[in-house]
Amino acid sequence: MKRQGALAGDIVLLLFFLLCFLFAPFRAVRLICLFFILVIGIPALMNRLLPRAVSVLRRDPVLRVNRMQAVSVSLEVRNRWPLPLRSLLIADAPGGVFPNEPPVFLIDLGPREKKVLTWEAEARERGEFVIGPVDVSGPGPFGVRPWARTYPSVTQLIVYPAVFPVSLEHTRGLPAGSLAVANRLYEDVSRFRSLREYTPGDELRRINWKVSARLGKLHTMEYVPSLYFPVLVLLNLSAPDYPLEGRHYHMERVIEVAASLVVYFIGMKQEVGLAAVAQKLLTVPIRAGTSHGVRILEELARASQYDDAADFTQLAGAGGVAVRTGTRILAVTPPLPRDRRAGLHALSRKGWELEVFFITSSATASADTAMSGVVSHVLSLQEGLSPHA
Numbered sequence: 001m002k003r004q005g006a007l008a009g010d011i012v013l014l015l016f017f018l019l020c021f022l023f024a025p026f027r028a029v030r031l032i033c034l035f036f037i038l039v040i041g042i043p044a045l046m047n048r049l050l051p052r053a054v055s056v057l058r059r060d061p062v063l064r065v066n067r068m069q070a071v072s073v074s075l076e077v078r079n080r081w082p083l084p085l086r087s088l089l090i091a092d093a094p095g096g097v098f099p100n101e102p103p104v105f106l107i108d109l110g111p112r113e114k115k116v117l118t119w120e121a122e123a124r125e126r127g128e129f130v131i132g133p134v135d136v137s138g139p140g141p142f143g144v145r146p147w148a149r150t151y152p153s154v155t156q157l158i159v160y161p162a163v164f165p166v167s168l169e170h171t172r173g174l175p176a177g178s179l180a181v182a183n184r185l186y187e188d189v190s191r192f193r194s195l196r197e198y199t200p201g202d203e204l205r206r207i208n209w210k211v212s213a214r215l216g217k218l219h220t221m222e223y224v225p226s227l228y229f230p231v232l233v234l235l236n237l238s239a240p241d242y243p244l245e246g247r248h249y250h251m252e253r254v255i256e257v258a259a260s261l262v263v264y265f266i267g268m269k270q271e272v273g274l275a276a277v278a279q280k281l282l283t284v285p286i287r288a289g290t291s292h293g294v295r296i297l298e299e300l301a302r303a304s305q306y307d308d309a310a311d312f313t314q315l316a317g318a319g320g321v322a323v324r325t326g327t328r329i330l331a332v333t334p335p336l337p338r339d340r341r342a343g344l345h346a347l348s349r350k351g352w353e354l355e356v357f358f359i360t361s362s363a364t365a366s367a368d369t370a371m372s373g374v375v376s377h378v379l380s381l382q383e384g385l386s387p388h389a
Contacts, residue, residue, distance in 0.1 A: 051149035053081040054088070054109075056134045058155045059116065064294075067126045067162040067256075071097055073155060075117045075134065079109035088138045090117060095157060096129030097121035123159040126252065128302050131155040160297045161252070161259035168264075195219045229328045229353070230286045231265045232321055233258050233296075235276035236312040236333035239305045243334075243361055250334060251305055254359045257379065258332045259300050261357075266293035275315035279304040283321050313343030316352075323352060332357045348374050 059074040075092060079085050085108065092103040103119040132154030139146050195211060198218035212218045235258045242250050258274070265272045266289075273286030274296045282299050284292075313331070316323050323329070329347055335358045336344075348354040356376040 050085070050138060050140070050147050051136070053079060053083075053085065054136055054149075054151075055080055056090075056136065056151040056153045058132070058153050060155055062156045062158070063131075064158045064160065064298075065123050066160045067123055069123055071121050071123050071157065073097075073103070073119055073121065073131055075153075076114055077107065077109065077117060077136075078114035079112060082111045084111055085109045085138060088136060091135040092117075092119065093132050093134070094121060095131040096125055096127060096159070097123050097131065097157065123157070126159050126161050126255065126301055129157040129159065131157055158298055158301050160301050161256045163263050164256065164260045166260050166264040196222060228270060229326055230271040230273070230324055231261075232273045232275060232286055232316060232323055232327055232329045233261055234312055234316060234329055234331040234333075235274065235278075235282070235300075235303075236331070237276055237278045237303060237305050238310045238312060239307050240309045241334050241336065241340075242305075246361055247305075250359070250361055254332055254334065255300055255303060257357055257359055259297055261330055261332070262293055262296050262300075266290060272296065273321045274299060275312070275321045276303060277306045277310045277312040277315065279306055281315075283315065285321060286324070286327070311343045313347055316347060317350075325351070326353075328353045328355070330355050330357065332359065334358065335360055344374065 055078045057076045057078070059076055063071055063073070065071045073092065075090070077088070077090060088107050088109060090105040090107065094103055099119055099121040101119065103121075105117050107115055107117070109115065132152070134151045134153050135148065136151060137146060137148035195208060196219065198207060198212075198220050202220045206220045208219050235254065237251060237254070239247065239251075258276075262272055262274065269288065271286045271288040272293060274282060274284040276282040276299075280302075282303060284296050284299055312333070315321060316329055329352050331344060331347075331354065333356070344354065344356060354374050356374055358376060358378050360378060360380050
């Protein structure tokens, strides 16, 4: 509005002096009018042209970092004119990050010159943010009528939950996978390991008849035992299940545990999926691959609480994420009262291997969270993520 008002005032003054210049009877008056036309007209014209001489581009349209990690933001500012531009003030909007220093720069640009401006910040909050737009201002001709413009150049910033190391045991699953185990029940017949002398009870189909004939004794083939298991992370973000005091911090910790489990199993080349009761229902199918793990982390970065009570265990199976035989279900939740654990027990009775991670705001006794027939872990908010049964 201010710029429009100034432009209207300039037009009125220019018209006035132009009329005086054209119709004034005295030469001196016409010269004075011409002087004011130049003094007002040139700055007004340059005030509209100078912003078009500057272009602002983002070097990284999308940035992805973990919470509490440093982030580097870069801008490319270019002078598109064959004339220099002096004393440009560049101010970037930090969005949801915390800059180490204010992202403000004072620069000069030569003809057709470009400069890359970089500022550092820390991503302290999980979520999806927008960095930008960029405000650019500079002096006008003759040092009057400074100009300013906001450039809609933004960077999307996705801050993943913080991730911690995890240590879990893996003794059960489906055969012929990528995890080496000692149990011979999971031998992968496509991965030969060695030969040994025959012992009573060995299957006849394992005998290597060519080697046995050459050595004069029966020899049995051994294979590398390995297993795999699809993983479904069940996440409870129903607000009524969390204590009112410190609810935000408690919920963030639960999301961090879920993210750590996803990274852990994706790193082990297992198939992973996600189901969560949140403000926007989160269901990610069970698949393998690093890119799929990134997709899950992005969903966790955007996740927010669900304000009403809900049974998050209903998302495993019909109406949620399809669960195959042999799937390992990891439920991450705050401690639930005994009358609310029926859904967890129902999952274990369906034949799926269930593990529950109770995230507590205090050192809750294991007896308060123990579930018969279910492996459960208790993690306090102050502990590092090294789950223990």
